[in-house]
Amino acid sequence: MASRGIFRSAHEPLDEIREAERRWDGWNSDATKIANELVNLLLQQHSAQLPAVWHPSLTFMFPDLPGKFEAANIEASKAKLGQLGHALDKMRHN
DSSP: OHHHHHHHHHHHHHHHHHHHHHHHHHHHHHHHHHHHHHHHHHHHHHHHTSGGGSOHHHHHHOTTHHHHHHHHHHHHHHHHHHHHHHHHHHHHHO
């Protein structure tokens, strides 16, 4: 009989741990996905600075294309960085 009392006493904390683990997994996967997207954007930004990436005829026809790509990429990176910060804050506070 004593083991059933222990089981009941441990049941609620174990359920809380299981629920916290599920939430953590969800937040962790969200943060990992956002971090991966941010790293990809930064790699694209780095690659776009190399002259070999832009075909000469492309830059001749659209001379402002590399600059516009860089500006759009920086804005997207800032947005992803904000999302990552928000996801990490959620993980810290819960």
